Amino acid sequence: MLLASLVIIGASSCSRIERLAEGRPDSNQSEAFKVPPFLQGGGRTGESQVRVSLENPSDLTGDDAKRVQERERDLMWTDPDNPEESMEGLEEVMAEGGRQGPWYLSYSEARRIAMRSGKPMLVWFTDTRFSPLCRSLDGEVFSVAPFGEWASGELVRLRLDFNVTGAGDGQGRSAMDDKIRKENYLQSLKKRYKVLGFPTVMIITPDGRVVARYRGYKKSYFDFYLARLKNDTRKAVELHGEWREGMARRGYREWTDERGRKLFAKLSRYREGELILVEPDGKRILARESKLSAEDRTWILRQKARAGN
Numbered sequence: 123m124l125l126a127s128l129v130i131i132g133a134s135s136c137s138r139i140e141r142l143a144e145g146r147p148d149s150n151q152s153e154a155f156k157v158p159p160f161l162q163g164g165g166r167t168g169e170s171q172v173r174v175s176l177e178n179p180s181d182l183t184g185d186d187a188k189r190v191q192e193r194e195r196d197l198m199w200t201d202p203d204n205p206e207e208s209m210e211g212l213e214e215v216m217a218e219g220g221r222q223g224p225w226y227l228s229y230s231e232a233r234r235i236a237m238r239s240g241k242p243m244l245v246w247f248t249d250t251r252f253s254p255l256c257r258s259l260d261g262e263v264f265s266v267a268p269f270g271e272w273a274s275g276e277l278v279r280l281r282l283d284f285n286v287t288g289a290g291d292g293q294g295r296s297a298m299d300d301k302i303r304k305e306n307y308l309q310s311l312k313k314r315y316k317v318l319g320f321p322t323v324m325i326i327t328p329d330g331r332v333v334a335r336y337r338g339y340k341k342s343y344f345d346f347y348l349a350r351l352k353n354d355t356r357k358a359v360e361l362h363g364e365w366r367e368g369m370a371r372r373g374y375r376e377w378t379d380e381r382g383r384k385l386f387a388k389l390s391r392y393r394e395g396e397l398i399l400v401e402p403d404g405k406r407i408l409a410r411e412s413k414l415s416a417e418d419r420t421w422i423l424r425q426k427a428r429a430g431n
Contacts, residue, residue: 224274225281229311232280236328237402238385240366242358244277244351247312247322251285256321259339263347272348276355278328284308284320325354329365329402333358369402378415392422 225246226232236243246264248256263269273279286308288301311317315324318337325334334354339347366374366386377385377399387399387407395411411419 222281224270225279227281227283229280229282232278233330234401234403234405236278236326238383239278240328240359240362240384240386241276241278242328242333242355242362243280243324243326244273244355245280245282245315245324245326247282247284247315247317247320247324249284249320253320255339258341259321259323262341262344263339266344269344269348272352276352282308282311284312325351325358327358327362327365329362331358331361333361374402375421377409377418379409380413380415382415 226235232243232245235241246259248260250256250260284305286301286304288297288299288304315322315332321337321339323336324332326332334350334357336347336350369386373388374386375388377387379385385399385401385407387401389397390400390406391398392411397409397411399407399409401407411422414422
């Protein structure tokens with residue numbers, strides 16, 4: 123049964139560390155996860171006949187609206203005539219990939235994991251082949267135990283290495299084609315975040331706002347560098363908490379599966395123990411009530427009771 127009540131309306135020689143003025147996020151470089159256009163206003167999603175609306179759509183500022191438009195190219199869509207076709211299930215979505223040791227190598231994967239975990243992203247633009255300072259930063263900061271012990275619980279780490287190699291797929295795309303594709307994608311991220319040299323490191327909120335930026339690295343700078351990272355990570359957590367509070371008023375909440383993995387999403391549809399959840403970037407996920415945590419199942423029961431079902 124459709125529960126209407128559940129449709130919840132570095133130049134490498136540069137050793138200077140640059141930070142944003144007064145610690146404010148840079149809205150021009152934001153990848154903020156705002157409610158995408160297809161969730162705004164009333165509307166139908168394919169044949170599911172699900173109406174989704176946004177409370178007080180006029181509360182989006184000009185900057186917010188611009189960020190929504192920037193997010194459109196990253197949205198993941200399903201077939202409008204068959205909205206459940208190719209929709210990923212909760213188990214597939216929760217599985218992590220694209221990692222090499224503690225670092226993610228995929229921008230989209232790291233961004234999504236940050237959103238689900240609520241942890242800020244540490245994004246490292248590097249060139250391990252041509253930048254000696256990148257190697258110093260790695261050896262003196264990112265590879266030492268005190269940093270790793272702290273970062274493992276506080277950050278989602280993403281390494282974007284411009285020392286790129288390609289691999290052929292045996293289906294008509296050569297290793298050179300793959301190398302060019304990767305280089306073009308890295309260059310697009312470099313342009314998006316206005317990276318001028320290596321190494322460049324940024325702290326970004328899970329919803330996509332750049333909180334701090336560091337260019338270059340001065341050798342034997344570990345203590346100061348780590349202190350800055352910790353301070354700016356706290357700022358990112360605070361800013362994201364405020365953002366989540368606003369999204370909660372629009373119907374988003376944290377969901378947990380039976381294995382304790384978390385997902386921040388809005389319930390779009392519930393029917394006979396099956397849910398469609400929508401993440402803030404528009405990704406739609408199919409989940410079963412039986413695979414959710416006891417707390418989430420209790421929440422669903424309360425919503426059923428309120429609806430008189």
